[in-house]
Amino acid sequence: MAGVLVLGEALEGAAAASTLEAIAAGRALGGPVAAAIIGDGAKSAAQDAIAHGADSAFVCEGGLGPEAAAAFAEQTAAASAPRVVLGAKALLDGSVMARAAYRLGAGLLQDCASVALDADGRLTATRPVYGGNAMAAFRASGSPAAASLRARAYEALERDDSRAGSIVPIEVDAAAHTRLRVVERVRRPQEGVRLEDARVVVGGGRGLGGPEAFAQLEELARLLRGAVGASRAACDAGWVPPSYQIGLTGRTVAPDLYLAVGISGASQHMAGCSGARDIVAINKDAGANIFKEARFGVVGDWRQVLPAFVDQLHELLSDR
Template identity: 45%
Template sequence: MADNKGVMILGEVIEGNLSSISTELLGCGRKLADELGQGLSALLIGSAVSGWAREAITYGADKVYVVEDPLLGDYQADSYVLASEKAAKEVNPSILLMGQTEVGSDIAARLAFRLETAAVLDCVALEIDPDSKRLLQTKPVYGGNAQAIYVTDTDPQIATVRAKSMTPLAKDDSRQGEVINIDAGLDASAIRTRILDKVKEEVEGVKLEDATVIITGGRGIGGEEGFKQLEELARLMKGAVGASRPACDNGWMPDKAQVGLTGKIVTPDLYIAVGVSGASQHMAGCSGSKTIVAINKDSEANIFRMAHYGVVGDWKKILPAFKEKIKELIS
């Protein structure tokens, strides 16, 4: 594509709301677009998403492109990639951002192939190179033990962004923008799969990926009884309980609680790791946390290299005292 210009973000509407990752992308995209002296647009795809176009404008978009079609009612890779491709070719953005979500990470690589460009996934920082004006894309590597900066030579420069790594702008209801409809020209014959059924996960309390506070237990917890203590602390702090892979493999916690490369990627404000050694596979799932606190009796545990704060000692002695202090603070 020639004459690529501007920044575009792929917005997601989830359960009747413009998702938080979408507003974060708009905040980041606005900053990048301003540095380039270009415009920021949002792309909304679905069967009935035009109602959120105005919302995207209040969070920073200059233009909102809407692709609506009955075939886009549920996410399905074939239809959404075709819709994204049509919009990208019509708008010709220089930069195209998506969330590191099930939808964003699925579309990004497929779309990059179709547009003969590249996609960098799971970025935690984005900025414009002052000399080349190309996008500098920073992402964790080696299980979160290091960060690498990537530059894409082709346009559009596609990147997915980790949730909570960017800050949304304050909502401004006075902002004005333009809403443009795009006909993707979808044909049902091009869609190779269909959704047969949906099963909604039942969650008590806060969902792990949405929690601002997570208390995670590892092999050092020793068993199910230890996790009951973590759950008590999580309730006090209005948080959620996670687990390392060994803890899940031992049956102490369900697989849905696993944090790590083969589990869930979480980015809470506070991540308390209790009895977690800090293997790279686990740290890859929590390295985006704003603050990591480690409690472990092994002073040489890898977790202390990644933690912002560390306590060396037996969690069975430390946690009760910590819990009492929390009770005191919230009373």
């Protein structure tokens, strides 16, 4: 059928948001889209996938690791002979797209912002390179070609429960394929909203000068019912845990409002927040890169600007 194969995952019985985004990208290429869903509750997640635009689905039940997922990808590709393979960059542990592409002999473009087909049906894609300092466009020389997608590069299609499609279970011999053994999972308890789900994100960077300042950002985030993130510099300095990192190699956020305090706006950071509808920046350096993408900016010392801003905010929001 020479269409698009989307590699996706089930999270607690529902298709992952990133999987639905990849299906939307596959439909934008013209489809038909076969979704290969792995994970706990893959079968019900496959219903989601079809309702959100997939034409058919393969399912593999169980909380399997990236090695089994690569084997599943190989088996589903053999069954569907796709011209294009798509999936979220962060699928499972973030290695599955690269594993699958190598096994399929497909070239892979990672972390793509957009994908398309040219007049000859060859896959083209754009992606940030050089830490986000440049954008590159590529065209596949052959087929199949694979692309992994940046979080939120595509918006999931509206759910349509009248859509129907075949759901084919695939057996993967997980034991034969699995050499990595997860001994322990350590999760930091999530306080408040998840960064990716927050409508408002308050980010702090090197300019804050130390960990203490993040208490003020947390207070501001609570006030705006948002979440706190940070630049890589602030994480590497140990001021906040690594899970706060927003950027090319950290988390990708696309809130309505991103309030950046003491963040210079290096390209690798902007790659994780440029999807924000509005960016507001407080920074002492008028030449800081963050101001190139900000709607509002204050050039000043955050120690003076922020408390006054928060006080004013209390007043403005009290009549809400």
